[in-house]
Amino acid sequence: MEDELIHTLAAGYALHALDPDEEQAFQTHLATCPSCRQDVAAFSETASGLGLAAPSSQPPPELRERILAATRVHDNVVTMRPRWAYPVLVAAAAATCAAIGLGIWAGILHSRLGSSNGMHTLALHGATGSVLVAQNGESTLVLSGLRPAPAGKTYEVWVIHGQNPEPAGLFRTAATTLRLTRRVPHGAEVGVTLERVGGSLHPSSTPIVVSAAA
C-alpha cells in the first residue's frame, strides 16, 4: 500500500520538491526499485531541461578561476589524492595558485560558517590564516604562507590540550583548507609540525605554527 504511493514520487524527487522526510524515504526506496530509478532518470532529464531553459545571464568571468582554484585547494588537502605526490616544484606552483583561491575560499567559509551560531576563529602564529572552530569543536584549519613540505616529509596538525598533543590531519602544501579529524575543545590549541610522510603519533619537534587557545 505504502509502496504503491511511493512510486508516484519520482517527479517530485526529480524536481527536488519533495518534503525532506519524504525525500529521504524515497531515496531509500530508490536503492531497491529499478523502475523508480528509471522514472527518476527520465524525469531528471526533463527537469534539467527546465534548468537549461532559465533566462540567460552571464557568470562573472572570475568565477571560473575561483572554481578551479577551489578544486586545487580541495584535493591538495582535503582528500589527498595520490596524484598530488608529484615533485615539489610543481606543488609549489600549484600552491601559489591555490593560495590565491584560498583567500576567497576562506572568505566563503567564514561567511558561511560565521553565520551559523557560535563559530569562532583562532589566530595563527607562524603562518597566515586561522582555525575556524564550531561550537561543537569541529574545526577547519585555513592557512597559507608555508613552504611546501620537502620530499619525504609532511605537515601534521595537532590538537594540543594539556600535555598530550593528538594528531588531527596531514597536508603537504604551502596553503591548505583542512578539516581537522579531531575536535578542538575549549582551551586547546592547534599546532603544526613537520613529520615523516605518513605522519607520526607524537610530534617530533615544537610546532612551527601554533594557534591561540580555543
Next chain:
Amino acid sequence: MVHAMRDLAHLSDEALVALVARGEESALAELYDRYGGPAYSLSRHVLRDRSLAEDAVQEAFLAVWRGADRFVPERSKAATWIMTLVHRRAVDLVRREQRRRTEPIGDIESVDCEPSAAEAVWLRLERENVQQALRRLPDHQRETLELAYYGGFTQSELAVRLGRPLGTIKSQMHAALANLRELVEATAREESWKTN
C-alpha cells in the same frame, strides 16, 4: 600537466567527466565552459542574487570534481547530472536563506537579460524548445512546475500556497512533468525531421 590536455573541445561531456574522475583539471574547466553559463543562469533565476548564485555554481562544480568517479554514464547524461547538482544546490540555498519568492514567477519569456552572442546554439535551441513546451502545458500544471523548480517550493508548501490538497499537488506535478517530457520530445522530433 596543465598543458597536456589542450584540446578537449571534441570530447563528449561524458568523456570529460571520466577525465575529471582521473583528476584532470582541464576537463573540469572544459565542462565549466560548456555548462557554467546555464548553471549560473539557473542559479540566478532561482536565487535572484548574484553572489548566492555564484556560491551555488561553485559548490555544484566542486561536487562534480569530487563525485565524477561515481558518475554512471549508462544511468544519465552528464549534462543532466550537472544541472541536477546545480539545481539542488540552488534550491537548498534559497530555502536556507529564506529567499523564496512571494510574488508569482513571471512568465519565463519576459526576461530582461538577452542571451549573449557567445551562447552556444544548442543551448538557445534547447531553451526555446523547453519554453515552447512549457507554454503548451495547462496553466495549473505550468504553475506547479515553475513554482517547484524555479521557486524552490516543496509539495506541501505548494499545497498551502495554492490552496489545493497535497494529493492534488502531487498528481499535478507528476502529470505536468510527464506532459512536459512528451512535449519536449515531440518538438525535438519535429526539429530533427526538419534538419534531416
